[in-house]
Structures are given as structure tokens and as C-alpha cells.
Amino acid sequence: MDKSAAQNSAAFLYPPIDPFDQRMLEVGDGHTIYVEQCGNPAGIPVVVLHGGPGGGCSPAMRRYFDPAQYRVILFDQRGCGRSRPHANVDANTTWHLIRDIELIRTTLDIPRWIVFGGSWGATLALAYAQTHPDRAAYLVLRGVFMGTQTELDWFYGGGAGRFFPDLWARFVELIPEAERTDLVTAYHNRLFSGDMLAENRHARRWCNWENALASIETRSPGGESPSDYARAFARLENHYFANGCFFEQDGFLQSNAHTLADVPGTIVQGRYDMICPPKTAWDLSMVWPRGTLTLVPQAGHALSEPGISAELVRVTNTLRSEAVALGL
Structure with missing residues (x-):
């Protein structure tokens, strides 16, 4: 993205913040993952799932949430970012990552949380919520990829x-x-x-x-x-x-969308996403009873697209007033 577009995107975000907690968490199988917490320690818990697989989290991902209202948890998935061993694929599957997310949740003593993820992060968010629907209070998905x-x-x-x-x-x-x-x-x-x-x-x-x-x-x-x-x-x-x-069959997430019957969520999708075309997000919205789709005009795939950033911040701002109803 050029400099002017990046500046336009930043205009919608909250100011940069530093973590109040950073740690390395042993998750087994020889892996240790980086975990951080930002914002309000007593705020609405949200876990951010980065893309890739292998992309790692970045400081910009902290800025999609009101730091006075949210407790933001970010982590580098196995093998990438500050997690170790680096670039390692041993014991590194979707199901290992879901287990890691649950370990983070229990380690931080969080009963339920909002799950926020884009691209591969949306894939992982869906797989996590289908496995633990009682722990996912709300899904915020961007640039949906279903792994097909x-x-x-x-x-x-x-x-x-x-x-x-x-x-x-x-x-x-x-x-x-x-x-x-x-x-x-x-x-x-x-x-x-x-x-x-x-x-x-x-x-x-x-x-x-x-x-x-x-x-x-x-x-x-x-x-x-x-x-x-x-x-x-x-x-x-x-x-x-x-x-x-690592899904049991092609189309696994869509065929199991019924497990999300009680999980609400929002899909934010760029109209001109060339990496994850909008048809996938549309198809998901057709089988997810409580999922709503917003197609952002003049936007592609990236989290940092101005239209995508603006819509995601609008969603997280709206959820501030719904936390009690969501059981958070």
C-alpha cells in the first residue's frame, strides 16, 4: 500500500499503545509462543488471530479496539513471529493452534471472548468457534478464507x-x-x-x-x-x-457451519479482494444463521485497506455496548 493509503487507514484507528503484559507460553511439542495483552486489563476480552499461516501479529493490530474498553490479546502462532522454534512445521496443524488458543484463554482466566481474525485468521477463528462455540461470544472476520x-x-x-x-x-x-x-x-x-x-x-x-x-x-x-x-x-x-x-474433508468449515447456530458475528469483505474472492464470504453468510456480511466497495484483501479498517473499527465500537448481552 502506498504512503497516502496507509495514512488514510491510520486515520480510522486508535492511537498506538504498548502491551501491559508480554510472555512466552510453553504449549508443548517443543513449541513456545509469544503472547501479549494490551488495553484495559478489566476490559472486554478479544483474541486477535493473525493471517498467513505464518504472518505473526503486529503493533497495528492493537489499534482496532478502544483501549479503554477492550482487553486485547495477540499472539504469534507456532513457528512464526517471536514464537520458537522459528519456521518450524513439526506439530504445527490447525488443531494444534486451536489447542493453543484454548491454553491462552485458560491461562489468562477468560471464560468467553470475542474472536477477531482475517484471511487465515478468519479460517482459524471459524475452526476454533466450531470446536468451542461456548467460548466464542462473537466472531469478527475479515477477508474470509475457508481452506478449500x-x-x-x-x-x-x-x-x-x-x-x-x-x-x-x-x-x-x-x-x-x-x-x-x-x-x-x-x-x-x-x-x-x-x-x-x-x-x-x-x-x-x-x-x-x-x-x-x-x-x-x-x-x-x-x-x-x-x-x-x-x-x-x-x-x-x-x-x-x-x-x-488439516481439515477432515474439503469444505469442512462450511459443512459444519450449523455448529455456529448460537454464535453471532460479522464478516467484513473487500469487494475487490483478489486473494480471497467475495464469493467465499457470501457463501458463508448464507449458511451461518447469525452471521452478517458487509461488502466494502473499493477495497481489496489487506487489513490496512482504509475501507476495511473503518468498518472493522465501527464493528468493534458497536460491540462495546453489546458486551453484557454477549456474556462478556
Whole structure:
């Protein structure tokens, strides 16, 4: 996103804040995850689930909530950000992450909370809420991804590439033509080759393809992601996608949407999201009885899109007055 668009987005957000609590939490299987709390220690609890998988949380994510009213919990999922071991995919599945979220909740002595997540964070929020519907008081989802093969085919099978052939050509050029029918597998073989230079090179190219399409404002490859970040992001994301996000069947989340019958929520979706097209959010809203969909015009996928930021802050501001009714 260009500088002016970023400034426009920031205009809707609360001022930057520092955490009042930071800790490393041992979650088992050799993993330790970074957890922080911000805002009001006695406020409305909300857990923020970052994207990727492998994206890590950022200070900007604290700013979507009124710090006087919310107790904001952020964490880096296994293998990324400040969590350790870095870029590691052992014992790293959707179900491990759901277990981690529950461990954070019980460790912090929170009975129920709002679950806030975008892109892969929305996937994880849905999977968590379907597993623990009594703990999810409300879902705030952005840029919905349901972990289906159709969605992966769109982004890694050439669908989005039809709109951005120049950027697509850059994404596929590192892969021999004979392997381009399955780019997730082709990249997997290189991201887990054991050759650090090759892993970093392919990781940066994997990240650049996604980053270039995230915002409606920017349609160029942009700068290179730092190697450490790119390697964790690409390895974890590819690991999850190569394994169908570890769901029992394709379309798992949609087929289990009935478990959300008593869980209210809001979906905020960019009309021109090229990473997670709006059809997925629309389909979810059709089978989620208490889920409402807002399509944001002139917005793409990124959390930092001005229209997306404004709508998400509007939602969290509205929820301040509904906390008692939600049992928070």
C-alpha cells in the first residue's frame, strides 16, 4: 500500500499503545509462543488471530479496539513471529493452534471472548468457534478464507493470475514448466529442500506474489520481504495448504457451519479482494444463521485497506455496548 493509503487507514484507528503484559507460553511439542495483552486489563476480552499461516501479529493490530474498553490479546502462532522454534512445521496443524488458543484463554482466566481474525485468521477463528462455540461470544472476520481446494486453485492455479499476468509470470518463473500444474507442491519441494539459499529465494517469491495482490492500491511486486519473515511465512503457509489446512474433508468449515447456530458475528469483505474472492464470504453468510456480511466497495484483501479498517473499527465500537448481552 502506498504512503497516502496507509495514512488514510491510520486515520480510522486508535492511537498506538504498548502491551501491559508480554510472555512466552510453553504449549508443548517443543513449541513456545509469544503472547501479549494490551488495553484495559478489566476490559472486554478479544483474541486477535493473525493471517498467513505464518504472518505473526503486529503493533497495528492493537489499534482496532478502544483501549479503554477492550482487553486485547495477540499472539504469534507456532513457528512464526517471536514464537520458537522459528519456521518450524513439526506439530504445527490447525488443531494444534486451536489447542493453543484454548491454553491462552485458560491461562489468562477468560471464560468467553470475542474472536477477531482475517484471511487465515478468519479460517482459524471459524475452526476454533466450531470446536468451542461456548467460548466464542462473537466472531469478527475479515477477508474470509475457508481452506478449500477451490480457493487454492484460484490463487495458486492461475485464476488470480489472469488478472495480473505480469505478476503471475514472476511467481511461476522459478518453477520448471513441467511442474507448474501444481505450484503448491513445486514450491513445497523447494521451501523444504534443506538448501537455505534456495529456501529463502523461493520464500521471498512466494511472499511477493501474495503481497502484491493484497491491496487495491498497489499492483507491483514491491520490495523483498526480509528473509527470516519470508521463510517462516512461506514454509508455514505452504505446509498448511499442501495438507488441506488439516481439515477432515474439503469444505469442512462450511459443512459444519450449523455448529455456529448460537454464535453471532460479522464478516467484513473487500469487494475487490483478489486473494480471497467475495464469493467465499457470501457463501458463508448464507449458511451461518447469525452471521452478517458487509461488502466494502473499493477495497481489496489487506487489513490496512482504509475501507476495511473503518468498518472493522465501527464493528468493534458497536460491540462495546453489546458486551453484557454477549456474556462478556
